[in-house]
Amino acid sequence: MSFSLFGERLKTDVTNWEVGPYHLSLPGPIRLSLKLDGEVIISGEVETGFLHRGLEKCFELHSWKSAIPYADRLDPEAAVFGELVYCLAVEEAANTLVPPRAQAIRIILSELTRISCHLANAVRIARAVGAETVLHYLLRDREKIIDLFELLTGARFSLNFLRIGGVRADVTEGFIERVLDVCDLIRVRLKEYNDLFTFNHAFLKRTINVGVLSPALIKKYGMTGPNARASGINADVRKDRPYSGYEILDFEVPLGRGEGGTLGDAHERFLIRLREVSQSIEILKQVTEGLPLGEYLTPTEDKAVPEGEAYVRVESSRGLLGCHLMSLGGTAPHRVQFRAPSGFHLQAVPELITGLKLEDLSVVLASLDLSISEADR
């Protein structure tokens, strides 16, 4: 038996290990069955469906207006995007016009939700890496944004504020100033996160060259949003097919530069979300300064939407969120189908985690910003 001191790797036989559906470091109720060779993951399968509640079937049982609270619950953390994509689809099918003031309020709400979602994702990454301090700072700042939601819409998460043809109510008087204050506060905070956490050496070591998403993988699984942009693919719905007044705003979409580690690793995805937060602040400043006057809703009686079909897409914080809506002229939608970005990202997980160390699995899953409730619907 040839005994080589360094050449021979410690031979470990393959163990398999089921993680989930409830586990501290999973982004949501999914079950991973991993094949482990010692520390390294050889292969993994993802089992989903734990959060399936037949959301799309619920739309068919309710009238157009009373289905809007269901659109909130597509992705409870980013409720506005579900509502926005549903309302835009109905407006395109029914050909209703949305007054510019309502479009501006919709942009304000979606940019605020984007910031709150990116901060929530940073919280998950910080928790996966074990950085307690920055986690509490992020949560404290996200609280400011949720207070803004409560001021404008009355609810913290599932806002139910958009209506077909506009928004439910006008902007309360103190709202615009509060939005500007929160923007300045978040800019100051971003600098603080960078000093404290983003370039901290231990964090760099945990995320550089970890979970690299190659452009080929992204194209193969149809991944969109910050995950794709972190690997250098320039695709943003707000720029490619502007909706709800984005065409008049000038902002540039941040792309992964890959100067720290390789392009598309977990650190790049974390960085690009912070850059998107600062870019959303720019958009918020532009929109709040130029908030058009006029009424906020074209009243449409809730009875029937003429027969028609529409496919609309929106840039949600996780990627390209599409809604394909079909109405046969009834009082209830005939079929509503959502193209949820997290479903596509979840497809890439088995290929992404092969060859990963076990401890990095939670960092990679957190950096993909998966919303399981959106993927299972």
Add this chain to the structure above:
Amino acid sequence: MDIIELKKRLTEALSEKILELAQLGKGRVLSVWVEAKHINEVALLLRNESYLGFSVLENFFVAQLDSAFLLSYYLRAPKTGMELILRASIVPPNPEGLAKAPSIREVWPMAEHQERESAELFGIIFYLGLSPADKKEIKHSFLPPGWQGFPFRKEYKFPESFSGIQHQRDGL
């Protein structure tokens, strides 16, 4: 490369397979109706032809119109920026029966999970290759294992209880 150009290219490329060519919705997106059994060839052609190049399937939509299933594939060509909806319709043998449709997992791998979802919720078997395999059972990845019936069908009756749990809280 605008709509008319695309229309001309499609008619000469797919000539006899096209059932209907229409423009749809506000965005005036072209929609192509094709026989269900030709989907695979048409898909390969749409993706591989250099001047068509529809390499991205953005969304796979299934809806039930009275008793037939409408499958529509929302395609996008990144190079030319054109969009196209490829449509086909299949009919299940009986309201509880499994419909069959050719799968396009090979051509566009990103549709794999959307196909699995529609298969399970509408009761469609997406078969690879030419002849539909005689696969009876559908592996559940969205519904709990052992769920009977296909919930998204119009005539689906919501069960009273599942594995012992009542669905309706009586009295309240």
Add this chain to the structure above:
Amino acid sequence: MGGMGALDMSGSLFSTTLSYLKDVFSSVRSILESCVTAIPYLFSAGENRKEVTEQYPDPISSRTADDLPSRSRGLLFNDIDRCTGCRECEKICPNKSIAIETQSGSDPAKIWVSLFDIDFSKCIFCGLCVEECIPGSLVHTKQYEGAVYVLDDLKASFGRGGVTPEMQARWAANRRTHENEEVGF
């Protein structure tokens, strides 16, 4: 804490040790820099570094019902006198948590809302019913403490109760006297 990746053996001995030392010092510097940014929090220096824990239900350090913004959607309240029994809210409610029963009131035109139950165990506080309520009798209160021990306590009923036979008799009586005065008996 700090640390460095695998030694790249490529360059000469001197350049590798130089890059090694540079890497170690940069890591130590970045760790210390992170530590220093947390220091001001010890003394809650400045407005942005105060403690933010809300110790509910203590009224001083946590928000109470009246600090909530005007539109916040708490438990519902229906002012039954102004309620016309039009059942719009019952129709729009996404998961049927409002149950209404009406009977004919003192004069046939007026509706007597005998039963108006809101089941808060099903209500999702979406506010569609308040939006649909034409007379504006159904409103959101600022009350948000809805925890109960028994599920039935979550049912709030605002109805006026059934119309009893003698109430009908009394109404019929003064309706008759009313009509007699008009006819001039």
Add this chain to the structure above:
Amino acid sequence: MSGQGPAWAILLQKVFGLQGNYPNGLLAFVALFFIYLFLIVPGAWIISYVDRKLGADFQARVGPNRAGPSGFFQPLADFLKLMQKDSQEKITTSDLLWIIVFSSALYSSVAVIPLGSSFLMVDTDLSAFIPFLSALVLALGTMLLGFSRPTVPGWFGAIKVAGQAFSGAFPALISLLTAGIRSGGFRWSHLANSQGASPMDWAAFSNPFQFLALIVFMISGLVMMCLPPMEGVVLPINMNGGVTAHLYGRRWAIFRLGRFYASFLWSLVASVLFLGGWQLPEQVNDLLSDSLILKQSLESILLLSKTFIMMLIVIWVSRVNPRTRVDQVTDFAWKVLSPFALLALVGSAIWAGWGLLI
């Protein structure tokens, strides 16, 4: 005045005002009990409270404030809660094994703790190495804890703990030797007397290599005993659940008390080796030369405050920074700590022998 017997015995008799001579064994037992009751348990209490309060302060939180004035009795509340919550399944042999090894590693070194010039129960030539050895046995105990866990991640954690302990032990030993070179011996009294009272005379600031040895000693101690900020392997937060998966109730209390004692012991040894131990300034020494008890208690207070400051620094760094992976920690220990430890060893050897060379 019973003057004979070791210094700590005389001190003890003075403290308890006993006349006549007693067997040293009895006195030793009383001394150990005295240290354990009035030093380790209150120390664990204070450090646990300070850790949570300081951690909360860093994170713009209020921290414990319900139990007692501003939450001071929170550790007591935790302790009582843990005591009454015991795990249902009966103790298996592997559980018993790790508990015995764990607590024997720790509490056997209580006698070795240097607390002052006269309160030195074990002052042999190699007494400085005993805490180092008990730290190694502690790592063995943590590994056995990992193996006693029912889950797959527990076993992974056990092997990782062993790997991390070895990688931390080498630089710790080397930096221990560096301290010994300067003071010319490993006796506590040697180590302490070779350093003066004012910070300039402390070993750490007498020459740069000793300062480097102090830093390496502290960090490698943290690595060896998987203490924060190096406890990636023990933390339940990461994917594989770490060594303490499904550990709760009294065993969790044993584990937590053990980890506190390990970090306390290591900081104490560091302050004796490098930070001037219990040396009081000359004038104070002369002033107090007659009353033994006052001098000894002043020395202990000085030594314990230095240890407290060292532990505060560790808490500060661990609360703010994220954790690195276990293989990165061992990588760091072998490729950064060990070379610097050897550099410090060679440097301080040359520094010490400079006179002989020329």
